[in-house]
Amino acid sequence: MSATTPGPRGLGSPEPRTPIDRLLSELASRVDEIVMDRERLRALLDAVISISSDLELAAILDRIVAAALKLVDARYGAMGVLDDAGGLADFRTQGLSLAEITALGDPPAGRGILGHIIDHPEPLRLIDLSSHPASVGFPPGHPPMRTFLGVPVTVGDKAWGNLYLTDKRGGELFTEDDEALIKALAAAAGVAIDNARLYSELAASQAERERLVVFRDRDRIGRDLHDLVIQRLFATGLQLQSIVHLVDESEAAARINSAVDEIDGAIGDLRAAIFSLHTDTDQELSAAVRSLVGLVRHQLGFMPEVRFIGPVDGAVSESVHIEVLAMLREALSNAARHADAKRVDITVAAEDETLSVTVLDDGRGIPVEAPRRGLNNLASRAEALGGTFGFEDAVPTGTRLHWTIPL
Known part of the structure; x- marks a missing residue:
């Protein structure tokens, strides 16, 4: 075994380290479950590369749904994101027109078939949606849908959401290979989602570190202005005031007093500037x-x-x-x-x-x-x-x- 070839887990070999390594590793563990030709394998790899090419979570979710539709030739698709209470926090769809989305109003709350997969996070493949005991029908304005394939998406060991596909084109049924293909995509999707969440956390942490650096610089500048500039100006003003009585010319005395006033004004400006440096934008x-x-x-x-x-x-x-x-x-x-x-x-x-x-x-x-x-x-x-x-x-x-x- 070469030094660059990862060995079996548990034998001391390193885990994949980059995001794409993790995606492909997760995908490789699922490919053996799928009987596919070279074209479908290439389509799956393209889908995995596509969803890993973005680090913004909303964009990744849309890419996952789009890839799933293409892989199994489905007309409609959606990603339901779970909240902490087990309901739907987000529901992103593809295949519906803007007019259809507007007519449907509020997104689904997680009842019917959607709720069934939330409660039972296992793949579900149906010939007819309406024949399932959990079906509650469609709301007015909803396009007709018959065939169905639903697969849970997990991030780590936690159920994170569900991928829903309906109406395989040509009136065909979703097959076992379709289910295995979407399960492999969902596994890779879980890694991509985890990467996006980690990236978001790191970006927030970096922004906070930069913010602290800025505040430290502001404090340093403020201290320098106060200790080095204001105190010297104040001392200069006192020196000028102390010699006014020694000046016989009234015009010269007036100019000294004017200079003292200017120094007082400059000190006020500096104090205001220091205030601005120390003002928290929160x-x-x-x-x-x-x-x-x-x-x-x-x-x-x-x-x-x-x-x-x-x-x-x-x-x-x-x-x-x-x-x-x-x-x-x-x-x-x-x-x-x-x-x-x-x-x-x-x-x-x-x-x-x-x-x-x-x-x-x-x-x-x-x-x-x-x-x-x-x-x-x-x-x-x-x-x-x-x-x-x-x-x-x-x-x-x-x-x-x-x-x-x-x-």
Whole structure:
């Protein structure tokens, strides 16, 4: 026996390690049960490769049903996924038209023949569905179905769902070979489903690890900003304040005091930025906005009014959540440092698949000669999210900033 050839289980040889190895191994254990020609064997192998080519569970289930229909030439097929209580959590069909699916209304709840296979997870092959004791007939609008083949799908040792096939084309009956063929497909399907579930768990775990890395980086940046930048700015401001009385020129003293005010404003901006770094995006947007407003009220000298319209907390994605806080922080900082406002009103609205944010102040407005760096930054942030930003003079005084972002 070569080093690359797997030996019998139980003799110390390794189990198949890759997903496709597991699928083919499970398939090989079933092929001996099937009497088939080369064409059907190739069709079965193609079906197994097809269902293993996707890692998204819903797509895999649809591929399984489609492969089963092709393998045994059935007109209708379905995959019923079991819930923890033994009912049907999902029911995916193929062969029915959209009009037929719409006419049938709610998916089946697991009664009749479907319920029988749920209660007795064994293959079931019928010449006529209506002749089985468990049959309860079809609802109005359901297409007629006569022949039937049902096979359970297991994941590990647990019954996970059932594969249902009806109406073999040409009026023929499902054969023993058909049953063995679908049993082999169901075994491989169980492995593919297990792979998809494992992949989903690993992806979620990786996303959580990346999320933790981001939060650790945010904490580090926040600490650096506080310990290295804010403290140095604060010390510089104190030094400037300590020498004001030594300056005889009133204009020089005024410039020093102005510089101290700018330093205070910069410290406020940095604290707001640190707040944004530490804001958990799991926090509802309305709560995060209120926290930010509470933080900048010391710069403004008063508490802004905040109003929310529509499902603000449920409609906003994480990326939009972060950008909204950043834009609000910059808009409020500008109002505090340049507008000399006595009132600021903030409106955040989620309506018609759009998030709109408005900041209205009663300050002195934006001078024509004023630099546009902050306004350009607000515009670029909105455009990056596919939105727009604009500003205008308010009546009778002040400025109205407004941006819209598609949800």
